[in-house]
Amino acid sequence: MIQQPALEYLAHGQVPFFRLPSVPRPAPLPDGTDAVLLGATWDGGATAAPGARFAPFHVRRVSAFVQGFHPVHRVAVFDRTGAVDGGNVAFPPFDPAAVRGRIEAEVAAIAQAGAAPFLVGGDHSVALPALRAVARAHGPVAVLHLDAHLDTSGPELWGEPFHHGTPLRHALDEGLVLPGQLHQVGIRGAWGSPEDAAPGEARGARITTADALGAAGAAAVAARIREAVGDRPVYVTFDVDAVDPAFAPGTGTPVPGGLTSREALALLRGLAGVRLVGMDVVEVCPALDHADLTSHLAAHLLFEGLALRALRPGEGRGARP
Ligand code: MN
Ligand code: MN
Secondary structure, eight states: OOOOHHHHHHOOOOOOOOOOEEEEEEEOTTOOOOOEEEEEETTOOSSOOOOOHHHHHHHHHHHHOEEEEEEETTEEEEHHHHHHEEEOOOOTTHHHHHHHHHHHHHHHHHHHHHHHEEEEEESSSGGGHHHHHHHHSSSSSSEEEEEESOOOOOOTTTOSSEEEEETHHHHHHHHHHHEEEEEEEOOOOOSSSSTTTHHHHHOEEEEHHHHHHHHHHHHHHHHHHHHHHHSEEEEEEHHHHHHHHOTOOOOSSSOSOOOOOHHHHHHHHHHTTTTEEEEEEOOOGGGGGGHHHHHHHHHHHHHHHHHHHSSSTTTTOOOOO
């Protein structure tokens, strides 16, 4: 046989994220690994434009340009986290429930080993299995959700409970989020009805619209979130459509009036000190991108997340599988 088996190829990926060591799972994590990047090449949950399944390949490619020292936090991010590229979660792309199961199993293995998973979607539906896995390892978590959309829809719209408009609804329903600890930032645009925010608000979700962030400033919003989450475990789920299409054109459901890329990066940077246990960056759609702008943004968002982990490494570190 000349070629790799298809699933082995899918698991291998390309140039590793940030030129880090490539450790395609289920290979054991090297000693000292505190962060694992994973691709989730799934866009079967997209309601409009598909294509986010290709994001891990493109974000990998452009992330090779990101160097390791964070000049604001004064930390060598990759040295401190011992980060590795765990490859893409390998699955045949036909059965959504099976895909969720594979993503959950892989993220759970990383989280239960005491490392922080950094998942690169894929559409936003991949956040649900990731949150299930992280909550399994850490208990319910505080969630920072950046998005133009609330993502708390139910099955009423499409007759389907699992798609990229529903992950936060399930996370709330399943008790994966600590009470009052869903922080939604970047929300904007038209709703389907006046009740769209009700499922989140009923459980104490705190919404900061894109306008409110623009008025208060990213640093002030970050400080407010930092104070609200305290020392609770924090999971960040970052839909790139939180950022304005002028800065992040490569996404399937763009909404005008979003965060600048500078605001988005400053918001994450302002969370220094929080106990980050995992993160995803989702909804990058390379086919709709220009000059890799959105992939470059995704790489830098991941770098800011990894830097947060580097400032508090080894949270819950245990034996390596
Ligand atoms: Mn969105
Ligand atoms: Mn979303």
